[in-house]
Amino acid sequence: MNSTPAPAPPAGDWEELVTAALLGTDRRTPPGCAPGQDAPVALLDAAAVETVRRRAGLTPTRAAERPEPAAPDARPALPAAAARRLAMLLTDRPGTGGGGRRGTSPDLMELLPQWLTAANARGFAAPVQALPALLDAARGRTDLRPAALEFAGPRALWLARLNPDWRFALRATPGGGTALPDLDAPDQVQLLWQEGLFAERVALLAAIRAHRPPAARELLVTTWATERAEDRLMFLDSLRMRLSAEDEPFLEQALADRSRNVRATAAELLSALPDSALAARMAVRASACVAVDRTREEPGLVVEAPHECDSGMERDGVVAKAPAGRGERSWWLGQLVEATPLGTWERRLGGRTPAEIVALPVADDWRSELHAAWCRAAVRQRNAEWARVLLGTPSAPEAGGPGAVSLAERAKLLSTLGGGERADWVAGFIAAQGLSEAFQLLGVCAVPWAAPLGRAVVDALNIARDAGSYPWSFSGVMGLAERCLDPGEAGRLDGLLAVPDETEDAAPGAGGYWAEAFQRLVTTLRLRAAMTEELGAP
Amino acid sequence: MTQQGVRWTADQVLALAPDAASRKAGSKLGAAGPWSEAGSSDEGTVWGLCKGSGSKPYQTVVDIADTAGPAYKCSCPSRKFPCKHALGLLLLWAGEDGAVPSGQAPGWAEEWLAGRRKRTEEKRAAGASASPAAADPEAARRRAERRAERITAGAGELEQRLTDLLRAGLASAEQAGYGLWEETAARMVDAQAPGLAARARELGAIPSSGPGWPVRLLEESALLHLLDQAWLRREHLPDDLAATVRSRIGLPSSPDGPPLRDHWLVLAQYDTTDPKLTTRRIWLHGTDSGRTSLLLSYGAAGRAPELALPMGLALDAEVSAFPGAGQLRAALGEQFAAPSPTTARPQGVPTAQAAVHYGEALRHDPWLDSVPVTLDRVVPTPDGDSWQLADADTDLALPLTPTARSRPGLWRLVALSGGAPVKVFGELGHRGFTPLTAWPEGAGEPVSLC
Numbered sequence: 001m002n003s004t005p006a007p008a009p010p011a012g013d014w015e016e017l018v019t020a021a022l023l024g025t026d027r028r029t030p031p032g033c034a035p036g037q038d039a040p041v042a043l044l045d046a047a048a049v050e051t052v053r054r055r056a057g058l059t060p061t062r063a064a065e066r067p068e069p070a071a072p073d074a075r076p077a078l079p080a081a082a083a084r085r086l087a088m089l090l091t092d093r094p095g096t097g098g099g100g101r102r103g104t105s106p107d108l109m110e111l112l113p114q115w116l117t118a119a120n121a122r123g124f125a126a127p128v129q130a131l132p133a134l135l136d137a138a139r140g141r142t143d144l145r146p147a148a149l150e151f152a153g154p155r156a157l158w159l160a161r162l163n164p165d166w167r168f169a170l171r172a173t174p175g176g177g178t179a180l181p182d183l184d185a186p187d188q189v190q191l192l193w194q195e196g197l198f199a200e201r202v203a204l205l206a207a208i209r210a211h212r213p214p215a216a217r218e219l220l221v222t223t224w225a226t227e228r229a230e231d232r233l234m235f236l237d238s239l240r241m242r243l244s245a246e247d248e249p250f251l252e253q254a255l256a257d258r259s260r261n262v263r264a265t266a267a268e269l270l271s272a273l274p275d276s277a278l279a280a281r282m283a284v285r286a287s288a289c290v291a292v293d294r295t296r297e298e299p300g301l302v303v304e305a306p307h308e309c310d311s312g313m314e315r316d317g318v319v320a321k322a323p324a325g326r327g328e329r330s331w332w333l334g335q336l337v338e339a340t341p342l343g344t345w346e347r348r349l350g351g352r353t354p355a356e357i358v359a360l361p362v363a364d365d366w367r368s369e370l371h372a373a374w375c376r377a378a379v380r381q382r383n384a385e386w387a388r389v390l391l392g393t394p395s396a397p398e399a400g401g402p403g404a405v406s407l408a409e410r411a412k413l414l415s416t417l418g419g420g421e422r423a424d425w426v427a428g429f430i431a432a433q434g435l436s437e438a439f440q441l442l443g444v445c446a447v448p449w450a451a452p453l454g455r456a457v458v459d460a461l462n463i464a465r466d467a468g469s470y471p472w473s474f475s476g477v478m479g480l481a482e483r484c485l486d487p488g489e490a491g492r493l494d495g496l497l498a499v500p501d502e503t504e505d506a507a508p509g510a511g512g513y514w515a516e517a518f519q520r521l522v523t524t525l526r527l528r529a530a531m532t533e534e535l536g537a538p
Numbered sequence: 539m540t541q542q543g544v545r546w547t548a549d550q551v552l553a554l555a556p557d558a559a560s561r562k563a564g565s566k567l568g569a570a571g572p573w574s575e576a577g578s579s580d581e582g583t584v585w586g587l588c589k590g591s592g593s594k595p596y597q598t599v600v601d602i603a604d605t606a607g608p609a610y611k612c613s614c615p616s617r618k619f620p621c622k623h624a625l626g627l628l629l630l631w632a633g634e635d636g637a638v639p640s641g642q643a644p645g646w647a648e649e650w651l652a653g654r655r656k657r658t659e660e661k662r663a664a665g666a667s668a669s670p671a672a673a674d675p676e677a678a679r680r681r682a683e684r685r686a687e688r689i690t691a692g693a694g695e696l697e698q699r700l701t702d703l704l705r706a707g708l709a710s711a712e713q714a715g716y717g718l719w720e721e722t723a724a725r726m727v728d729a730q731a732p733g734l735a736a737r738a739r740e741l742g743a744i745p746s747s748g749p750g751w752p753v754r755l756l757e758e759s760a761l762l763h764l765l766d767q768a769w770l771r772r773e774h775l776p777d778d779l780a781a782t783v784r785s786r787i788g789l790p791s792s793p794d795g796p797p798l799r800d801h802w803l804v805l806a807q808y809d810t811t812d813p814k815l816t817t818r819r820i821w822l823h824g825t826d827s828g829r830t831s832l833l834l835s836y837g838a839a840g841r842a843p844e845l846a847l848p849m850g851l852a853l854d855a856e857v858s859a860f861p862g863a864g865q866l867r868a869a870l871g872e873q874f875a876a877p878s879p880t881t882a883r884p885q886g887v888p889t890a891q892a893a894v895h896y897g898e899a900l901r902h903d904p905w906l907d908s909v910p911v912t913l914d915r916v917v918p919t920p921d922g923d924s925w926q927l928a929d930a931d932t933d934l935a936l937p938l939t940p941t942a943r944s945r946p947g948l949w950r951l952v953a954l955s956g957g958a959p960v961k962v963f964g965e966l967g968h969r970g971f972t973p974l975t976a977w978p979e980g981a982g983e984p985v986s987l988c
Contacts, residue, residue, distance in 0.1 A: 021752070024707025045763070047759070047760035062935065067957045
């Protein structure tokens with residue numbers, strides 16, 4: 001270039017060159033075109049010089065306002081092997097290729113929630129370069145969000161403010177990630193409570209409730225009368241955490257609230273306090289409806305449902321209008337029994353134990369109504385003794401004995417029991433009933449599954465294989481087993497990996513598919529064991 | 539040098555994958571489950587048996603110490619290269635401690651390795667003895683002359699098209715549409731001038747490229763005209779510039795620079811694809827010489843180019859430059875050891891100096907779109923709808939190119955920075971800066987933004 005002789009055109013020529021080029025040299029003579037020179041060539045010559053000159057003369061622009069630096073993350077970094085594993089788990093996002101039949105390889109995305117839980121339990125910080133992929137994964141799967149956002153930490157919220165695609169992270173985190181004030185500084189707390197956004201105020205209330213339950217209630221009282229109805233409902237709901245008898249006077253007052261939803265929530269919270277006045281009032285009402293029938297040889301229960309829903313009942317949260325298709329009287333009865341402390345029945349029904357009470361026959365088809373209400377009461381009051389009785393023995397649950405309740409109710413009742421007892425009950429259920437109805441119940445069991453439960457599931461899968469069905473009939477349980485079975489059980493599965501001989505009644509090819517499914521199960525378990533090991537001891 | 543302790547990261551392994559589906563499939567095989575008898579040798583070989591759907595497991599072996607990048611062999615029927623088994627095996631080797639113990643290669647792996655090494659030796663011996671000159675210099679000269687004539691005819695025709703365009707005005711180009719330039723490009727292919735063909739094709743795309751297109755069309759037309767004229771008068775140009783013109787026209791050349799041995803840090807590796815060809819660009823930085831070199835590798839439609847050097851590793855090797863003034867392209871020569879991890883980082887400059895660097899490079903090659911630069915202490919900063927890299931210590935900034943703004947790598951860069959200064963390697967040109975690799979302040983591995 002330095003050998004090309006070119007006179008420097010004056011500034012402003014570039015604009016003129018562009019104008020001439022746009023219009024065409026037939027209409028406009030370009031600047032610097034000598035007479036007799038071919039105009040288009042002169043234009044191209046001049047434009048070439050100018051283009052290179054302009055490019056060579058480029059300088060940086062003025063900097064825009066730089067973003068506030070992200071808040072520091074004091075958590076320790078992941079061990080190298082765990083960081084590699086995370087990169088691999090995030091590579092396996094939906095839409096990154098593959099698809100079709102699952103084959104023998106594990107579904108890495110399904111392991112991500114477990115990996116996140118383990119990493120969070122150990123308090124590690126996320127590698128910053130993994131945050132975009134992590135946020136994208138959480139964007140696609142709402143169930144992943146709480147754990148992913150906890151792991152992602154403050155820098156993810158900082159990123160979310162810059163990228164509209166990740167706004168969900170700000171919504172999902174109370175207060176949009178703004179730091180809560182020092183809870184011991186009353187001025188700051190008052191300021192945020194008076195002037196904060198709704199999400200910030202909810203976060204503040206929850207944070208205080210977690211540390212000093214009465215202080216949260218007292219803060220709420222200061223502004224209660226001026227809050228909007230839907231805000232009152234959310235604030236009231238935050239008292240569910242660490243609920244105690246101390247909250248009763250405030251909740252009693254809330255029973256007179258203008259909003260029906262607020263009244264109902266207050267009543268529900270009060271009924272979970274067995275010694276509350278509301279619980280006592282409900283006990284009186286319910287007791288009037290259920291009695292032991294002494295006129296027969298065999299003792300049994302007679303039920304006389306309420307004939308009306310009076311204003312006192314309504315004030316205590318009983319919803320007067322029954323949903324379509326339900327009788328009013330049974331609707332009211334159910335609500336009374338549900339809100340009555342379970343201890344009431346032992347006194348009321350002749351000193352019988354819960355087991356004896358549940359075993360009593362009930363006259364006039366009231367049995368299912370009454371038992372269902374007791375189930376709801378046991379869940380609401382976290383009463384393990386009643387829950388146990390209502391669940392019945394797992395080996396004979398469908399025989400019409402006690403506990404003839406739906407799977408959904410069983411799952412809720414199970415959640416009131418300790419982990420070990422829960423696992424034993426479900427193991428017993430599977431041993432007796434097989435897997436077809438076990439899915440919902442397995443979902444409430446702690447991970448990894450206790451040994452007897454894991455064995456019951458594997459045995460049941462083995463039986464299903466021998467029965468000649470296809471593995472995808474059990475894909476839900478199989479998927480759960482991949483995520484929940486104790487990795488230490490992998491060795492036990494070795495015998496199931498071979499392709500069995502095809503029997504006459506088996507579905508064609510099923511044996512091969514089963515071997516493949518078990519192989520995937522073993523591979524996934526090994527992978528989970530490696531994952532845990534890489535993260536180190538919690 | 540031994541391979542023990544020289545581990546690659548999962549990202550480095552996954553960078554070898556020919557496509558996203560292989561990456562995903564390979565990730566799933568990167569665990570102990572399906573593998574048996576896996577092992578690795580001190581010479582840089584990894585092998586293993588992978589259980590597939592059939593009764594016989596696949597035999598997979600990778601030679602990571604090969605001088606031309608990793609070499610793969612697998613008994614599976616996949617036509618992808620490397621296949622998912624090779625990727626899975628490397629991930630297993632990169633990941634779990636003890637999953638791939640050190641040992642003696644089994645017979646089937648040893649056989650393949652021995653064959654490979656023998657062929658490499660033979661090739662080297664042949665290269666050393668045979669003279670590079672063609673068998674018939676006279677015939678070669680006549681072929682070159684015929685080609686030069688065709689290019690000259692093509693360049694003349696292209697000049698005619700450009701002057702017609704300027705005579706009628708650029709405004710007419712919008713109506714003329716893409717077809718005219720597509721046809722011109724085809725004629726340049728016939729004239730055996732692929733460089734002119736590519737530029738002609740790009741001209742056709744400019745009128746639909748958004749606001750400011752007339753200025754871009756004028757710039758690119760003028761530079762194409764400059765290239766035509768330079769070719770037509772190449773006899774009068776200095777040798778270096780003439781060599782640059784020949785390579786811009788698309789004439790083949792071979793590296794003739796003296797081999798330079800250095801510890802070459804792999805700064806970045808990325809692919810661009812069009813329907814017929816995948817082009818892989820690998821930027822190297824000599825940690826002793828401070829030189830930056832570009833390796834190019836090509837793959838036919840849908841196939842990954844063969845050369846793969848994972849970002850962040852360094853290799854002890856010789857490279858030779860291609861002819862041409864300011865030419866950064868080089869060819870990889872002898873490799874003295876397999877690529878290995880390093881903590882070396884290139885030295886960086888502030889934004890103002892980077893801009894000067896581009897301006898100076900244009901003196902040697904006015905057709906240069908961008909130069910490789912490492913920026914020190916810059917903060918990724920949102921600027922309206924776009925982004926810029928702002929100096930931490932001055933009020934200057936370089937805008938990102940439109941393409942860089944829409945890539946996922948941008949967010950990795952922003953996440954890495956968190957509002958703090960970072961070191962960024964990328965390409966800077968008249969369209970802006972394209973970040974390719976970034977290093978956090980303080981210790982930490984480089985993060986690929988490609």
